[in-house]
Each structure stands twice: as structure tokens, then as C-alpha cells.
Amino acid sequence: MGAISLRNIVKRYGIGPKANQVIHGVDAEIGDGEFVVIVGPSGCGKSTLLRMVAGLEEITSGEITIAGKVVNDKEPSERDIAMVFQNYALYPHMTVFDNMAYGLRIAKVPVAEIRTRVDQAAKILELGAFLARKPRELSGGQRQRVAMGRAIVRKPAVFLFDEPLSNLDAKLRAQTRLEIQKLHGELRTTSLFVTHDQVEAMTLAERMIVMNAGRIEQIGTPDEVYHRPATTFVAAFIGSPPMNLVRGRASGAGFQAGGQLLPLAAPTPRDGELVVGVRPEHVELVDQLSAATWPLRVQALEMLGAERLVYGTLGETLFTVRLDATAPHPKIGDVVGLRAAPEHLHWFDAATSARVTARPLATTAAP
């Protein structure tokens, strides 16, 4: 069984002043049996990080250990890992059985043992009827399952998934997501799963690592990441539609955003340049504008079936509100009042974009 630990991982392509650094010192601990999802926009380095764990990319500096052993200089096959690739990477000329058995044959596992392991995996993945087929005779979903079967039969300490669902259609993706969840429930093998899809990340992850531009923005459970985003990036990246972020200046009187003074029910955590975030579903619409509400000028409406999105501007900032489809809704051009409970407001430092928690105690209780 395998815990993974990443210590100050750096990846640089090229050498000298022209070197292109894509990963800037990443630290993470992944517990034994945990399912961790790395999520981030394309180009954030999440795949590179996974490939470094797999041993397919060299590590410029830092240290990766799997099950307590440093694996920096080990070949992928010596790391006790199995990987599922985005395009499955099945050997086109081999049957499903041979595809799954290939790694075991190289490892010189006895023939009878190979047979039982492949049959077992085929049973779990419902591939029994296809063992004699070639990959090209299978559908996308079946190929995906063969790729997972190839990983399972090796009984590795760690599963690595590199966007394995992105070549499937929406329905199959949802179904495969559930299968992966079920599979992890049965096998309890440490899994590292890379995706750019936040729904995949939220549903699959026990813990998620949100990455941006080669750095980790936040590590936490989907709950934590959703309800307590550590940076404005995480706040805007996780959640659909994304969190509303309004930049302004906090003072005792309230929050001055552009030309608009926004009244607050509770004091801001501190004074100065801040960004306030509030999720579209955490805002209430009130018809009457009052001293306690934020004025929203409605510009567009979108009906999505179960919910309705109201787009408008708050001062100069674009702002989205999510309403139940059955709730009364304003018309385009209306100016309506918004109200958000203080516990639903997220505060970030405007300069560092990091979360600001509470008013520093030092100001009130100086020694």
C-alpha cells in the first residue's frame, strides 16, 4: 500500500536563463488509500506533476516518495504504480486479454496467476465477453474500462489517472465516474486523479489539490474547497456559475466598491484593499432597495430548468445571482436589492488574493 509524498517539487524545461519553469515548488502528502484529485485549468502543470509521480517526466528538483521509498531515479515500472491515460494507450494489435496481461508477462508472473488476475479484473469491469477482442472493436467506454483493467491487474500501490474521462461523452462520463468511485471503495488503493473538470473533482475526491500556474492554491476536502476557498483563484474556479468577486476598499463604514458603497451586516475582517466573494446561490433578492441592500442592475436572465440565473452589474462589477426557477424574478433593466448573510461572505486580500479570516486580534488586545 502506498502513501505518496511530494516535497518541494520543481519542474523546469531547458537549462540556463532560457529555462521554462512550469512547477514552482509543490508540497503535498497523500495518505495511504486516499483518493486525491488534482484539478486546475489547462496548462497549470497538473499533468506534468502526475507524470513526475509516474516517472515519465524527470524531476528537476525536490523529492517524491511512494510507500516511503524515494522514487526520483526509478523507472516507472519499478515504482509500483499503474497509470490510466487520457487516450487509453491500449496496444492496438493485442486482444483485451493480452493488453491487460502484458505487464504481468513482462514481470514474469506465472501463467495461471495471470489468467486469474485478468479474469478477476474483467469480472469487476464487466469485460468478460470482450477478452478476445481487439481495442478497435470496442466502444470508447469499453476501451476506458480495459485501460483501468490493465491498471488493476498489476495490483499497484498507487493508481494514477490522467484525465481518463475526457474522451467520453457526458452520460458515459457520469456513469464511469460512479464506477471509479465504486472501484475505489472496493480496492482502497491510493489514487491520484488529474482533471480539469471541477464536477469530476468534487464528486470523486476525498481531498482535492487545486493548482494554478504551477503552484498549489489549496489542498482540502471538496467541502472545504467549496465553502472556504483559500484564494480568489479557487473561489472563481470551483463552483458553477463561479463565485462573484467584488473588489473594493473596506473601512469602518462599509465596503466601497468603485462608486458604490455596499452596506454590511457585520464588520469586515480588516480595513484596506479587499475582495469580497459571495456565491450566486447565497444571495437573496429583495424587491425594495434599502440602506441594507446592494443594488443590482439586471442585464440578462438565463433559464436553466431547475434554476434561473440573473446577470447584472453591481457598480461596475458583473454579478450573478441564482434563483429557483419557481421563485419570482426581476425583469431586464430593473434595479433590485441584494442581501447576503455575513457568514456567506468570503474576504480576500486584494494584493495577495489570499483568504483573510478574521480581524487580527492584536489590534484589540495589544500586550
Add this chain to the structure above:
Amino acid sequence: MVERRPLLTFLTHAVLLVGVVIVAFPVYLTFVASTHTAQDIVQAPMPIVPGDQFLHNYAAALTGSEKGAGSGAPVGRMMWVSLVSALVISIGKIAISLLSAFAIVYFRFPFRMFFFWAIFITLMLPVEVRIFPTYKVISDLHMLNSYAGLTVPLIASATATFLFRQFFLTVPDELVEAARVDGAGPMRFFKDVLVPLSATSIAALFVIQFIYGWNQYLWPLLVTTEESMYPVVIGIKRMIAGGDAQNAWNLVMATAILAMLPPALVVVLMQKWFVKGLVDTEK
């Protein structure tokens, strides 16, 4: 294009038939001539239906038991020499090209691009261009009148290397990575994945190179001086004496048909692979 015009259908078929006749008639005549006695062939007009000397002529040609004005060397031996040379050339070329393309595509070594271009530039230097220096080398190495002399200079091939390189470049990188995760070393990957994937290219190349090897004329003419090492293509020429000599045309024609058979057979047998290669796009 689907067109229903009877006249056009008639015309296209007529053109095709004329084409077939133009190509096939000389071959047919060669066959007819190979089944008559030498006297019958030189009559005017020449017979155009097969005669009754088929078995006799072919046996005579293969064993060299009958002799006209030219050489009467047994064709059986020459066919063997041709077959061995053509096989060694085609298999040798494929083996060397596969390995060198593998090296160029999958390994990072110093002067990789230099080697690639060095191989590529030799495309401009076929055997005919470098025939005298090559002859000097082969003769200094005492390889005249040997299978090695007949085949080795023809094996090095830039075309095939280039073809395999282009094919290897289309093999997805993930396949290499999957093999690495599975624990396959480079040669294992080459043997288990790359070569099976190249099967159709190999088959196509084999056909082309076999015919190329079989049809060699100039080079064997230079490096062989003994009758026992002549390939059949030279044999045909040597059976014909110049001037008004009494050539055994029936045997010459039988030899020509015999010389035509193996390449034709290779094409017919390997055709299935071509079609398979075109239908399957497994990658």
C-alpha cells in the same frame, strides 16, 4: 461517379480491354513460345496457341540439359541464386531500416540529427552512382562471386529507414509510456509493440524490395564471373548469342517465364496484406 450511359460503359470497357491486351499479349506470346520446339518458333507466322513441348522445355531449361548457341547453364541454380539474393536483400533492408528508424525516433543520442541527415542524403546515391567505388571495396574484401557480394551493397537503404521513421512518428507517445509503466524495456517495446504495428508497412516494403532484389542486373553483372553465381536475370541475357546464331528461343522464353514467376507470386500472395493495411487503421 455513377453514370448510366451505355455508350460510355462500352467505351470504358473497350479501353480497359485494349489495355489488358497490350500488357498481357507479350506475356502470353512468351508462354506460347516456351511450349514449342525451337524450329516451330522461328517459322513465319509464329504459332499463337500453346504447343506440346511444355514439360520438355521447362525441364531442359531448369537442368540445363539442352544447349542453344548461347549459355546453357542450368536455370534452376540461377533461380536459387536470385531467390537467396532477393530474400537477403529484402529481409536485410527491412531489419536494418527498422532498427535505425527505431534509434532515430526513440533515442536521444549525440549527433542524432547528423545521423538522420547522413542516412537521408544517401538517398541521392543509389548503387549505380557509386558503382565503381563500391566494386573496388567489394573486390578488396574478396566478396566477388559470393552471396555477400551480391547482397550487402544493396542492403543499406535510406528509403526504408525514412518510411519507418515517418510511421514511428505517428505512433502515439502514450503507447511508449504505457509500455514503460508495464515494464517493457526498449527492445521489448520494439519487438512486442512497434514491429507488430509496422506489419503492413513491412509487408509492403518486402514486396517492393523483393522485386528490386530479383530484378538486379547491373550489379550482379559486375561482381559475378562464375556461372554458378549468376542470377536468372543475367542468365536470360547469356542464353542469347548475338548475330544470326541459332538461339534456343523456346528455352529462352521458358527461362523468362520462370524468372517472372517468383515476383508475381510475391505480389499475388502479399496483396491481401496490402488490402488489410489499407482497411485497418490500427494505431
